[in-house]
Amino acid sequence: MQYHDDPIETDATIDIGPMIDIVFILLIFFMVTTTFVKDMKLELERPKASSAMAASSKAIRLYIDQHGDTYLDGEPVRMWLIQSKLRDLLSTSTSKVVLVVTDEGVPAGKLVEVVDQARLSGAESVGVATRKEAG
DSSP, rough: OOOOOOOOOOOOOOHHHHHHHHHHHHHHHHHHOOOOOOOOOOOOOOOOOOOOOOOOOEEEEEEEOTSSSSETEEEEEEEHHHHHHHHHHEEEEEEEEEEEEEEEOOOEEEEEEHHHHHHHOOSEEEEEEEEHHHH
């Protein structure tokens, strides 16, 4: 009789497929739950107020520059489109708050018109940002 000392050869490999799956799931989770603060690069001289409080970072921001042009999410928007575009944003947003960030020199009539359009779009709360509120 002859004995063979043949060691059993086994592959010592690690299956990294499940680890890659978990990493992608975590990546998607963190991308979805991250809040991005959208702030435009407009030079606005915001008015001051003694009763100002910091605004929520989840509020949808409408901008009015010194020329009276309106912006929503960094894109110029006409007055007659504000209501429909805001309604679309509010339907997908968890926060129903709209913050109007305006230049100090904007006429009151223009500001009232924009706030009125925001209220008609279904916003629960519409505020006008001062320096402290807008950040």
